[in-house]
Amino acid sequence: MRIMASNLQTTSPDPAIFSVKTRNFGSIEVRSDQIIYLDPGLLGFTRYHRYVLIEHHREAPFLWLQCLDKGDLAFVVVDPRNLLPDYHPGPLTQAMQDLEVEHPEDLKILVILTIPPGNPQEMTANLMGPVVINLRTRQGKQLIVEDANYSHKHRVLPG
Amino acid sequence: MLILTRKSGEGLFIGDDIRITILEIRGKQIRLGIEAPHSVVVLREEIYRRIQEENLQAAGARDIDVSEIAQLWRQE
Numbered sequence A: 001m002r003i004m005a006s007n008l009q010t011t012s013p014d015p016a017i018f019s020v021k022t023r024n025f026g027s028i029e030v031r032s033d034q035i036i037y038l039d040p041g042l043l044g045f046t047r048y049h050r051y052v053l054i055e056h057h058r059e060a061p062f063l064w065l066q067c068l069d070k071g072d073l074a075f076v077v078v079d080p081r082n083l084l085p086d087y088h089p090g091p092l093t094q095a096m097q098d099l100e101v102e103h104p105e106d107l108k109i110l111v112i113l114t115i116p117p118g119n120p121q122e123m124t125a126n127l128m129g130p131v132v133i134n135l136r137t138r139q140g141k142q143l144i145v146e147d148a149n150y151s152h153k154h155r156v157l158p159g
Numbered sequence B: 001m002l003i004l005t006r007k008s009g010e011g012l013f014i015g016d017d018i019r020i021t022i023l024e025i026r027g028k029q030i031r032l033g034i035e036a037p038h039s040v041v042v043l044r045e046e047i048y049r050r051i052q053e054e055n056l057q058a059a060g061a062r063d064i065d066v067s068e069i070a071q072l073w074r075q076e
Helices: A092-098 B045-058 B063-075
Strands: A017-022 A026-031 A036-038 A050-055 A063-067 A074-078 A107-114 A131-134 A139-142 B011-014 B018-026 B029-035
Touching (some): A036 A131, A063 A107, A074 B045, A092 A131
Parallel strands (some): A036 A139
Antiparallel strands (some): A017 A026, A036 A050, A050 A063, A063 A074, A074 A107, B011 B018
16 A cells, blocks of 8 residues: 655655544555645535545556545545546646646546445446546646536446 | 525625626526636536535445455456
């Protein structure tokens, strides 16, 4: 398990470390320069703003988006380009402006996976509600994409 | 719920920065103009509920689920 740091080149030598109790990982230590602020928060969870990204496994592209304000809240996310190489929803350009993304490599796009309990083969990705993050400022938000090509229940694995 | 009556062309404010204008009333449909800061999420109710519901379902993921999907992913 590895918490992903931001693209920030000038990390302070001793960023404050605090500990958060999570459902899936027990207590985790988080540095302040690893925290991602989602504002507004995810729909349904708009009052929670602080998250970290946690790598699950090096051989699979899935990550955890772990909430720090509510330890038992965590989402499985994946870069949608692993599913659809040309995923580029319309509102992305405006979002990059809103998040003040200067370099495209600073933009992290993630989609949230829904995994039916006991039936992971049926998992779906929410292409209508991608989470976009400026890795340099660590500010992000959930975009809402109204585009018939992008379903909120996009099947990930063949049936 | 606060209920207000407005005519076409009239509007209302929610706080200092959200302005809603009744643009047109035609039969059973009304057209609304909404001016709000970028940070305010404005969505049709059915879209809002769809995303919210999907987020709520996704929030239940467990560590074992990810181990399983990682395995399925590697098999593909």
